[in-house]
Amino acid sequence: MSLLLHRIDDRFIHGQVVVGWGQPLELKFIVLVDDDVASSDWEQELYRMGVPPGMDVYFHSVEEMTTRLSAYQSDDRVGMLLVGGIDTMQRLVAAHESLRTVNVGGVHHAEGRVQRLRYVFLTPPEEAALRDMQTRGVDVTAQDVPGTRPVPLNELLTSRQDG
């Protein structure tokens, strides 16, 4: 399987993704799955400008990705599946039993969310969605960059940070 990381990150393509993970994984492509980005040429151009030379980026809606995931999984190159929200990953997990790991890399502050880690804030429905993925047999952990400890979902959901 060549998609080595299935990441939820509301910043999509940024330093932690292209450098923090991109360098140690020797990442050659990113599959960015998001319905809004997939329908916006401007958004796609913005993210294309963010990837370094030698790294490709592909854009798909969730529906498109459900039919194309296996092709990316059998790609010879090392890749990353990148989504912006927990709901998107939940839809992909529900459609593909082959997605067995999920990396919560960045879900930031918004109204109604409770801070669980420095880089993870969750609403109750988002927590339920992560639990749903776990129930389906997916190993869900939170980890912003490779040098930090992956935080298991059960620990993540019982963590609470103030401020």
Added chain:
Amino acid sequence: MSERSLVVAVVAGHGQFADGLISAVEQITGRGSAFVALTNSGLGPSELEARILSSLDQTGARVVFTDLPAGSCTMATRRIQRTRSDVVLVTGANVTVLMEFLFSIQSPLGTPVGGLTNVAALASAAAEKARQTLVATGG
């Protein structure tokens, strides 16, 4: 407000990148207050974009210096540029580019340099000078 306290640009990046660069400018020139520092730490894309925009609006600055070309501060500024075509973005910032830009806009004593209206050209010239300082030697 004295001319000396005018903010010429926002510096934004990961961790304490901006604070560090500006502290270096302050130590070298005593003019660190010409820049406003922003960090992306703990901020989602919308919050970050709002903070950069707010800093630009509050200071009247039109230039944003960032660290990584793909960093979230860079992406947020590019989004701002979509509706604010007057905003200038310089990525890969270092202490030299800040000082070159500062002194192209204000004299070392803090007074405006006359006749300079093209901020984008000044930022571009400063970036070119800073690029020339990135040199590896020895080994």
